[in-house]
Amino acid sequence: MTHRTPTRQLSLQAVLFDMDGTLVDTERLWWEAVEQVADGLGRRLTGADQPEVLGRPVEYTAAWLSGIAGGPAEEIAAELHREFAARVRTGVVPRPGALRLLQELAREGVPTALVTASPRAVADTVLEALGAEHFAVSVTADDTARTKPAPDPYLAASRALGVEPAACVAVEDTQTGVSSAEAAGCAVLAVPSLAPIAPAAGRTVLASLEEVTTARLRAMVAPRRLRVMSWNLWYGGTKVDDHREKQLKVIAETGADVVGLQETYGTSAQELAEALGWHHHRAGENLGVISRYPITARFGDPDVGFYGGTGVRIRLDSGQEVDVWSAHLDYTPYGPYEAAFDRLPADELIAHEAVRLEQMREIIRRIAESAAEATPVVLVGDFNAPSHLDRPDVEWPVTKAAEDAGLRDSYREAHPDPVRDPGHTWSPIHAEHEDSSGRPEPQDRIDFVLHRGLRVAESRTFVSGTPRPWPDVAGNDWPSDHAAVVTTFTVPHAD
Numbered sequence: 001m002t003h004r005t006p007t008r009q010l011s012l013q014a015v016l017f018d019m020d021g022t023l024v025d026t027e028r029l030w031w032e033a034v035e036q037v038a039d040g041l042g043r044r045l046t047g048a049d050q051p052e053v054l055g056r057p058v059e060y061t062a063a064w065l066s067g068i069a070g071g072p073a074e075e076i077a078a079e080l081h082r083e084f085a086a087r088v089r090t091g092v093v094p095r096p097g098a099l100r101l102l103q104e105l106a107r108e109g110v111p112t113a114l115v116t117a118s119p120r121a122v123a124d125t126v127l128e129a130l131g132a133e134h135f136a137v138s139v140t141a142d143d144t145a146r147t148k149p150a151p152d153p154y155l156a157a158s159r160a161l162g163v164e165p166a167a168c169v170a171v172e173d174t175q176t177g178v179s180s181a182e183a184a185g186c187a188v189l190a191v192p193s194l195a196p197i198a199p200a201a202g203r204t205v206l207a208s209l210e211e212v213t214t215a216r217l218r219a220m221v222a223p224r225r226l227r228v229m230s231w232n233l234w235y236g237g238t239k240v241d242d243h244r245e246k247q248l249k250v251i252a253e254t255g256a257d258v259v260g261l262q263e264t265y266g267t268s269a270q271e272l273a274e275a276l277g278w279h280h281h282r283a284g285e286n287l288g289v290i291s292r293y294p295i296t297a298r299f300g301d302p303d304v305g306f307y308g309g310t311g312v313r314i315r316l317d318s319g320q321e322v323d324v325w326s327a328h329l330d331y332t333p334y335g336p337y338e339a340a341f342d343r344l345p346a347d348e349l350i351a352h353e354a355v356r357l358e359q360m361r362e363i364i365r366r367i368a369e370s371a372a373e374a375t376p377v378v379l380v381g382d383f384n385a386p387s388h389l390d391r392p393d394v395e396w397p398v399t400k401a402a403e404d405a406g407l408r409d410s411y412r413e414a415h416p417d418p419v420r421d422p423g424h425t426w427s428p429i430h431a432e433h434e435d436s437s438g439r440p441e442p443q444d445r446i447d448f449v450l451h452r453g454l455r456v457a458e459s460r461t462f463v464s465g466t467p468r469p470w471p472d473v474a475g476n477d478w479p480s481d482h483a484a485v486v487t488t489f490t491v492p493h494a495d
Contacts, residue, residue, distance in 0.1 A: 033080060
């Protein structure tokens with residue numbers, strides 16, 4: 001029987017609206033005001049100047065104009081206020097669908113807030129035109145120490161409403177505003193006004209508010225959770241008695257949805273998947289992926305050697321697809337031994353990572369070839385190398401290459417302090433080095449769950465029971481010599 005882990009479902013708690021260009025057609029008025037002031041300073045603006053104007057607070061644009069055209073920034077800001085306010089008083093026009101959406105949200109009891117980088121005086125003028133009764137809260141540039149693109153305005157609105165940012169949808173029309181809302185942790189609906197906004201994971205981009213309904217906004221904050229596990233089975237688990245039953249028990253205890261496996265010993269992925277009623281993929285004698293969700297595509301060399309990577313595409317119940325890769329990199333030479341026992345300097349340790357670095361680059365290349373632009377990607381595995389995020393004295397190149405390719409370390413996102421939360425995965429059964437010298441075995445984090453296009457809800461290492469040390473391991477509850485890494489992701493909506 002397939003094991004499913006219940007997850008808490010968020011519900012839509014509030015909708016947070018940007019003002020200029022989103023609810024009212026003031027982006028055009030603001031641009032005209034800035035053009036007018038710039039003309040007076042002898043500078044003619046072009047479309048290339050829009051990123052310095054649209055979605056920016058008055059003070060920012062005034063300082064920018066002062067820098068390129070001269071003149072005191074305070075006087076420029078005052079002139080911008082006058083020009084913009086004059087246009088707002090005579091030219092405020094609601095965006096198509098704005099009033100209908102505000103009324104629909106009010107009927108369904110969904111609180112709304114106005115979150116703008118404009119000053120309070122301008123916001124109050126717009127609120128009169130739209131109907132201040134539509135908004136429970138308004139946050140302006142005067143109300144926070146920092147305004148957009150910092151997250152402060154959206155965090156302030158959430159606090160004022162007493163809601164979680166993750167349970168809010170922010171509606172924006174500029175990249176500056178989108179960055180602010182995403183940094184605050186809100187789901188984002190982008191309806192571009194003048195400048196385009198690119199689609200991205202976790203972001204919905206529509207042409208008009210006329211396409212937006214309360215139901216659509218509710219769907220944006222109902223999270224899809226995906227729990228991914230990286231696990232080196234250690235010769236398929238055969239060093240431990242009743243290893244298959246113990247492996248199945250571990251998967252049930254973790255509540256994993258997808259497991260990237262290494263050292264599968266040939267048939268482990270298939271046997272585990274069949275026992276669970278799951279789907280599986282096997283590549284070579286060492287790598288596999290098992291998933292409670294259907295596998296819709298397979299990537300990489302199916303006859304990959306003992307070291308390398310393999311990937312699958314899974315389809316969640318919602319229809320969203322996610323690519324999951326499992327990797328196992330060569331174990332020699334092993335950097336933590338060379339650092340602890342041989343005292344090699346950083347440059348030599350880095351140079352000795354060449355084989356693993358090339359293996360990682362090949363996996364990254366294959367991921368880039370197979371992944372669609374908006375498809376989230378997870379890369380798990382036993383890298384047999386420490387992380388550059390854990391040891392400031394050595395910039396370990398394997399994890400750095402993955403980071404440079406846009407893959408983020410889920411464990412370090414959840415636990416940013418490597419001293420407080422080392423997250424060691426090697427080794428729960430090796431306290432002393434195997435050479436009988438009595439030297440302590442270097443403990444390190446060499447197993448990872450990396451990702452692109454997802455949000456980390458939680459991440460942890462996992463070992464069941466209290467494993468006895470090598471070689472007295474046959475009776476252990478934990479059937480491996482590595483700790484597993486288990487990360488729960490929030491999967492963005494594909495829209």
